[in-house]
Amino acid sequence: MPPILEPTFVFELQAPPDANPGGRVVEPGVMFAGSPPMLYVAEPVWNATWGRWFSWHSPTIAASVFLATLLITVWWTRRVGKRPRQVGRMYCRVCNHQLAKPQLKLNEKKRAVWADAESKCPECGVRHKRGPVRGRLRFTRMLPVLLVSPVVLFVCGLVMLATLRFHQRSAWGHGTWPVAGMDKLFGSWALERRSSAMQVQSTRLWRIDPRTNVAEAIGPIDSWGHSFQEFVSPDGRFVVSPVEHGRRLLVVDLKGGERAMYPPEEESRSYFSVERFSIDGTRVFVEKTTFRDSGNLHELMGFEPATGKFETIASVELPPEVRTSGVYTTRSFEFRETPVGIVWVHESSDRNATGRGEETTLRWEASGKTMKRMETSASGSIQTELSEDAKAVVVTDYIAGATMRAFDLETGADLSTVPPIGISQERDRLGPRRIQFVKAGTAIVLSLKGETRSVAELPVSADGWPLGGTQDGRFACGWKERDVAPSWIGRMLGAASKKAPDVRIWDFEKLLDADREVPKGGGTTKISAP
Numbered sequence: 001m002p003p004i005l006e007p008t009f010v011f012e013l014q015a016p017p018d019a020n021p022g023g024r025v026v027e028p029g030v031m032f033a034g035s036p037p038m039l040y041v042a043e044p045v046w047n048a049t050w051g052r053w054f055s056w057h058s059p060t061i062a063a064s065v066f067l068a069t070l071l072i073t074v075w076w077t078r079r080v081g082k083r084p085r086q087v088g089r090m091y092c093r094v095c096n097h098q099l100a101k102p103q104l105k106l107n108e109k110k111r112a113v114w115a116d117a118e119s120k121c122p123e124c125g126v127r128h129k130r131g132p133v134r135g136r137l138r139f140t141r142m143l144p145v146l147l148v149s150p151v152v153l154f155v156c157g158l159v160m161l162a163t164l165r166f167h168q169r170s171a172w173g174h175g176t177w178p179v180a181g182m183d184k185l186f187g188s189w190a191l192e193r194r195s196s197a198m199q200v201q202s203t204r205l206w207r208i209d210p211r212t213n214v215a216e217a218i219g220p221i222d223s224w225g226h227s228f229q230e231f232v233s234p235d236g237r238f239v240v241s242p243v244e245h246g247r248r249l250l251v252v253d254l255k256g257g258e259r260a261m262y263p264p265e266e267e268s269r270s271y272f273s274v275e276r277f278s279i280d281g282t283r284v285f286v287e288k289t290t291f292r293d294s295g296n297l298h299e300l301m302g303f304e305p306a307t308g309k310f311e312t313i314a315s316v317e318l319p320p321e322v323r324t325s326g327v328y329t330t331r332s333f334e335f336r337e338t339p340v341g342i343v344w345v346h347e348s349s350d351r352n353a354t355g356r357g358e359e360t361t362l363r364w365e366a367s368g369k370t371m372k373r374m375e376t377s378a379s380g381s382i383q384t385e386l387s388e389d390a391k392a393v394v395v396t397d398y399i400a401g402a403t404m405r406a407f408d409l410e411t412g413a414d415l416s417t418v419p420p421i422g423i424s425q426e427r428d429r430l431g432p433r434r435i436q437f438v439k440a441g442t443a444i445v446l447s448l449k450g451e452t453r454s455v456a457e458l459p460v461s462a463d464g465w466p467l468g469g470t471q472d473g474r475f476a477c478g479w480k481e482r483d484v485a486p487s488w489i490g491r492m493l494g495a496a497s498k499k500a501p502d503v504r505i506w507d508f509e510k511l512l513d514a515d516r517e518v519p520k521g522g523g524t525t526k527i528s529a530p
């Protein structure tokens with residue numbers, strides 16, 4: 001059993017503001033880029049911008065203003081009721097005692113004022129600097145409250161109705177409003193936000209120097225979409241992120257800090273997702289889906305962050321999506337950069353909720369012709385990968401863990417022998433070590449010096465992704481959940497602790513003996529239980 005290596009640096013990310021009873025944590029984006037390598041972290045947060053902060057707190061603000069308005073209205077009404085006045089008579093502003101001569105006189109504008117410098121209210125003895133107040137109709141005195149408070153109460157009520165609902169108990173649900181644990185007091189009458197922390201995500205970007213463990217904030221993004229995608233160019237120059245719900249791409253130039261959005265004009269019903277950067281790092285591969293009534297257009301494009309140029313690599317026309325409940329459509333490009341260009345195969349399927357009965361349609365082009373093939377498997381789990389030479393497609397049943405068949409891209413015919421599957425990114429192959437996810441919560445460090453072997457285990461998140469290493473093999477990064485105690489009110493109410501992500505960095509120069517690839521010392525390592 002290889003030893004377990006604890007990280008040399010842990011970077012705590014922000015906890016979500018409400019506890020997710022299911023313990024679900026949004027995966028941060030982590031990636032090494034640049035030379036010397038720096039770790040880039042896309043932290044999923046709910047409050048990276050003031051707009052997000054305000055949107056998250058809107059029910060609480062509305063409820064506070066609602067309550068304050070209600071209190072002011074009650075106080076004002078009681079005050080008017082307890083201080084009867086007759087129209088045209090003059091009263092003390094402090095005690096409401098009726099005033100007349102000799103304390104008052106009429107000035108040149110025919111307004112009642114204090115008669116002289118010594119005048120004061122005979123009842124309470126106060127000489128108010130604004131003088132006496134003239135009695136008006138009760139309705140007139142109530143007018144400010146009658147005009148303003150219904151409007152404020154109505155607007156605040158609307159905001160609360162729009163942002164809050166009754167608490168729905170579920171494994172995927174989220175915590176109650178305004179604090180977690182309200183359901184322990186009010187049960188299903190407790191309130192929760194309609195939008196969960198996940199829906200209001202924004203991003204805070206960090207650059208961490210793994211040699212010094214110094215973290216530097218490099219800006220917020222008013223959107224979230226980094227969990228499973230590359231977001232920094234390999235040279236560490238550009239951040240590329242889908243924004244506006246994927247309708248456009250934001251490019252942040254980390255050298256000068258400039259930001260630009262592409263395409264310049266938003267196209268209606270077109271959505272981008274970022275896949276990965278090219279091997280040379282000059283462009284990023286993105287998928288673009290355009291929804292149309294007649295069917296959808298799915299494109300694989302190369303996007304140059306330096307110039308904002310898009311180039312279409314492949315485009316596939318798809319029939320309109322099945323809009324039956326419980327069925328969802330997946331579509332993706334499997335592609336590989338080769339010396340003769342980008343080889344791709346498109347896969348699409350309509351899956352039901354269990355994934356059973358899946359039928360995958362594969363489309364590609366050969367000698368200028370569009371080719372099509374259907375694949376099914378008994379378990380309904382199909383994975384297609386390009387062969388190492390990018391001339392064939394290997395079809396695998398990933399639940400059964402069995403390779404089913406392979407076919408030739410030129411002819412579309414089945415091959416008698418299954419060719420080896422390459423790894424999709426040449427960059428991953430470099431370096432003296434590789435990090436590989438092996439099972440829930442565990443990644444292994446593979447030493448490529450001499451015979452490939454596992455030299456250590458790294459404790460990571462259950463999903464194991466994202467996970468990365470530097471090309472020189474010195475650093476690895478991943479993430480893992482930590483427990484965060486609820487607020488003191490939540491604790492009093494018996495709320496469960498919530499989860500937040502930690503970014504973990506391993507420096508193998510400190511952890512492993514370079515020649516023998518065995519853990520150094522014993523300080524940070526421990527042997528796993530059998």
Ligand SMILES: [Zn+2]
Binds near residue numbers: 094
């Ligand atoms: Zn008075």
